[in-house]
Amino acid sequence: xxxxxxxxxxxxxxxxxxxxxxxxxxxxxxxxxxxxxxxxxxxxxxxxxxxxxxxxxxxxxxxxxxxxxxxxxxxxxxxxxxxxxxxxxxxxxxxxxxxxxxxxxxxxxxxxxxxxxxxxxxxxxxxxxxxxxxxxxxxxxxxxxxxxxxxxxxxxxxxxxxxxxxxxxxxxxxxxxxxxxxxxxxxxxxxxxxxxxxxxxxxxxxxxxxxxxxxxxxxxxxxxxxxxxxxxxxxxxxxxxxxxxxxxxxxxxxxx
Amino acid sequence: xxxxxxxxxxxxxxxxxxxxxxxxxxxxxxxxxxxxxxxxxxxxxxxxxxxxxxxxxxxxxxxxxxxxxxxxxxxxxxxxxxxxxxxxxxxxxxxxxxxxxxxxxxxxxxxxxxxxxxxxxxxxxxxxxxxxxxxxxxxxxxxxxxxxxxxxxxxxxxxxxxxxxxxxxxxxxxxxxxxxxxxxxxxxxxxxxxxxxxxxxxxxxxxxxxxxxxxxxxxxxxxxxxxxxxxxxxxxxxxxxxxxxxxxxxxxxxxx
Numbered sequence: 385x386x387x388x389x390x391x392x393x394x395x396x397x398x399x400x401x402x403x404x405x406x407x408x409x410x411x412x413x414x415x416x417x418x419x420x421x422x423x424x425x426x427x428x429x430x431x432x433x434x435x436x437x438x439x440x441x442x443x444x445x446x447x448x449x450x451x452x453x454x455x456x457x458x459x460x461x462x463x464x465x466x467x468x469x470x471x472x473x474x475x476x477x478x479x480x481x482x483x484x485x486x487x488x489x490x491x492x493x494x495x496x497x498x499x500x501x502x503x504x505x506x507x508x509x510x511x512x513x514x515x516x517x518x519x520x521x522x523x524x525x526x527x528x529x530x531x532x533x534x535x536x537x538x539x540x541x542x543x544x545x546x547x548x549x550x551x552x553x554x555x556x557x558x559x560x561x562x563x564x565x566x567x568x569x570x571x572x573x574x575x576x577x578x579x580x581x582x583x584x585x586x587x588x589x590x591x592x593x594x595x596x597x598x599x600x601x602x603x604x605x606x607x608x609x610x611x612x613x614x615x616x617x618x619x620x621x622x623x624x625x626x627x628x629x630x631x632x633x634x635x636x637x638x639x640x
Numbered sequence: 641x642x643x644x645x646x647x648x649x650x651x652x653x654x655x656x657x658x659x660x661x662x663x664x665x666x667x668x669x670x671x672x673x674x675x676x677x678x679x680x681x682x683x684x685x686x687x688x689x690x691x692x693x694x695x696x697x698x699x700x701x702x703x704x705x706x707x708x709x710x711x712x713x714x715x716x717x718x719x720x721x722x723x724x725x726x727x728x729x730x731x732x733x734x735x736x737x738x739x740x741x742x743x744x745x746x747x748x749x750x751x752x753x754x755x756x757x758x759x760x761x762x763x764x765x766x767x768x769x770x771x772x773x774x775x776x777x778x779x780x781x782x783x784x785x786x787x788x789x790x791x792x793x794x795x796x797x798x799x800x801x802x803x804x805x806x807x808x809x810x811x812x813x814x815x816x817x818x819x820x821x822x823x824x825x826x827x828x829x830x831x832x833x834x835x836x837x838x839x840x841x842x843x844x845x846x847x848x849x850x851x852x853x854x855x856x857x858x859x860x861x862x863x864x865x866x867x868x869x870x871x872x873x874x875x876x877x878x879x880x881x882x883x884x885x886x887x888x889x890x891x892x893x894x895x896x
Contacts, residue, residue, distance in 0.1 A: 407781040467742035486723035525663040
């Protein structure tokens with residue numbers, strides 16, 4: 385059972401060596417730039433850890449894990465554009481549109497999304513692709529609610545904007561490991577709590593969302609409850625889920 | 641065998657009634673706006689006409705045909721954005737970003753692409769999805785060449801930017817009709833010539849590309865040659881390809 389840091393290294397190596405469609409030509413540079421910006425790789429690590437805990441192989445799950453990260457990266461590249469969040473920096477480096485221009489960043493985001501689907505379509509079982517596309521649509525719907533200020537139901541907004549891709553990370557890990565659908569629900573319930581935990585901590589760090597609604601202390605309590613429920617869900621699974629427990633602990637105390 | 645206008649009507653009805661992902665919420669309005677902007681629906685009509693000529697069913701091919709149109713519509717919505725072509729009008733109406741704002745148009749384009757994949761993934765045979773994703777990546781690569789002025793090889797630029805989606809229209813029609821891969825090449829060769837014809841006539845109407853390189857008369861001659869080669873390709877196919885011949889004739893003389 386590999387530790388989270390080892391899984392993250394495996395993701396980095398895989399993404400670094402990932403062949404992109406040759407038809408992209410010189411646009412590839414912008415995709416690589418966005419993909420190499422580091423980040424915590426939480427979603428692909430979650431996908432790999434779930435697959436390994438469920439008896440699957442990390443190597444065979446890497447394309448699915450990378451596909452989730454590509455969807456996440458696509459969303460960051462587009463979110464940073466002046467038309468949306470207008471962020472000039474991302475993880476201490478110029479955003480893609482600052483480095484390459486808005487038009488190229490727009491196309492690079494589009495290409496990242498298409499590459500994600502290309503990757504997940506390398507699996508014979510097309511349920512993986514269907515799960516990723518459904519999650520992507522949910523994420524886009526959440527983003528739309530966010531920019532139009534449709535955030536009365538904050539839990540629903542987060543379930544879409546963040547939760548869907550967390551949920552797909554778990555679902556793709558299970559599918560890559562060959563876990564039958566009738567045995568997936570405890571794993572998926574864990575993933576939902578983990579996504580919620582991630583988002584609440586994000587709000588605490590960014591001082592928005594739940595932190596504004598509930599205050600820092602109220603949000604902290606909500607995060608602790610989500611972490612506890614996530615641990616409970618793991619206890620219901622008859623497998624070695626120690627790495628997944630590490631992921632919960634890491635998310636609960638993260639500071640960036 | 642349905643005439644091109646009947647096929648186009650079938651596409652309009654299908655697109656008008658197409659259920660979109662409920663998670664998109666109110667973003668659906670922007671997707672509908674972009675999809676309802678009319679247009680010639682050449683790609684989905686081509687897809688349906690190929691399927692019917694190859695012995696397939698129009699009804700069973702409609703999701704694939706619509707998926708191609710959704711990819712095309714996604715590309716128009718993003719191309720019209722200020723970051724790319726900055727077109728305030730599309731077919732006599734305000735572009736999506738003028739009607740809904742840049743951020744919403746950006747997300748609507750993203751969602752159209754994801755919806756296209758959702759649609760094509762309704763087929764059991766995931767080769768349809770793989771063909772569409774490859775074509776989409778080629779189209780994006782062509783668009784990038786276009787905006788960066790990398791147009792020394794105009795034929796290659798067009799093969800990517802326009803040809804790939806024409807090619808996928810034919811490929812998806814054949815796959816939906818169940819034509820084995822070893823029998824597809826004459827159909828695909830026809831599709832390639834048709835895509836080239838479409839693009840040359842486009843350049844003549846827009847007075848750019850081939851029309852600038854070769855002059856209006858030179859471009860006209862090139863178009864006539866492509867149309868003739870497309871007809872020749874059809875003669876090599878042992879099926880009733882009369883509707884496809886009509887499509888060639890229609891594209892050769894179109895004025896808008």
